[in-house]
Amino acid sequence: MKPVENNCVTVKVPADAEYVDIIRLTLYGIASKWGFSYEEIEDMKVAVAEACNNAVLHAYEGTSKGHIEVKFEMQEDGIRISVKDEGSSFDYEHKEEEATSLHNKDLNEINAGGLGIFMMQALMDDVKVHTEEGTEVILTKFLQRNGELA
Numbered sequence: 001m002k003p004v005e006n007n008c009v010t011v012k013v014p015a016d017a018e019y020v021d022i023i024r025l026t027l028y029g030i031a032s033k034w035g036f037s038y039e040e041i042e043d044m045k046v047a048v049a050e051a052c053n054n055a056v057l058h059a060y061e062g063t064s065k066g067h068i069e070v071k072f073e074m075q076e077d078g079i080r081i082s083v084k085d086e087g088s089s090f091d092y093e094h095k096e097e098e099a100t101s102l103h104n105k106d107l108n109e110i111n112a113g114g115l116g117i118f119m120m121q122a123l124m125d126d127v128k129v130h131t132e133e134g135t136e137v138i139l140t141k142f143l144q145r146n147g148e149l150a
């Protein structure tokens with residue numbers, strides 16, 4: 001694996017469902033190069049696609065379509081993926097509370113929709129959302145170093 005510094009790849013695509021595949025393919029290429037397992041990559045692909053779909057569906061509603069910028073960065077302990085749009089944002093604290101409260105609900109109480117953030121939290125090791133200008137979702141997956149001391 002390459003050294004951690006200078007290990008950053010950025011892809012910027014139109015905020016359109018047709019381009020989410022490009023992000024998924026890029027993630028696959030990068031995460032396998034950086035040593036993640038097939039299962040870890042599959043989980044990351046779902047989480048990143050959810051973040052991209054949110055940008056496609058919610059960020060640019062009613063306005064002319066913008067872009068999604070996805071930045072992949074290898075850090076000492078894992079991969080950090082930022083999914084950023086410049087559209088209208090939302091109240092993340094409130095949505096996060098709703099997502100957390102899903103844990104205590106029966107399956108039939110959960111409405112369709114509103115599962116994207118919950119899935120990202122379940123599939124990644126850390127999820128942060130910045131909503132100052134548009135939305136930036138930062139997804140982190142730690143790299144398991146099998147056999148090495150922590």
Ligand SMILES: Nc1ncnc2c1ncn2[C@@H]1O[C@H](COP(=O)(O)OP(=O)(O)OP(=O)(O)O)[C@@H](O)[C@H]1O
Binds near residue numbers: 088113135
């Ligand atoms: N990039 C974004 N820009 C603007 N609003 C967003 C963005 N991402 C999420 N949201 C808001 O947060 C809500 C919750 O997102 P979440 O992905 O959890 O559910 P959903 O997209 O409504 O449904 P699902 O993902 O289950 O199809 C969205 O309905 C939307 O209001």
Ligand SMILES: [Mg+2]
Binds near residue numbers: 050053054114115
């Ligand atoms: Mg969603």
